Amino acid sequence: MAIHAGDWWLGTRCRFTDIDLFFDSERGSHGDKMRRERAARTFCSRCHVQ
Template structure:
């Protein structure tokens, strides 16, 4: 997957930090499966998201990818088997849980 680094941490490149991406199942898949266009129809988006999630479901680094997307507030695409809306809801849920403790 071609990561969008706009919210990436400001750290020196460290192989271990990015290394999980080398094992990502999506590495050989075009980014169009994981990132839609503004012109795509709802039906096309739903199909694309389903296909991306299917790829993610069998990925060895699903948890690392999901953690990355949640930690760095990725606002586009499918990461760790989650859409941007699903990640937004998960971050909200995590904040509510933190406030309760």
């Protein structure tokens, strides 16, 4: 898949993902926030657009 400079987001895994995975509110404990961050990093690590 050839991705042009302005179209990079077309190939992302997160394009149709709930944004709360990346930008959740300040609710929850520190542990909850750490788990969400770990889940987001894992999700992004599987994307070929990095």
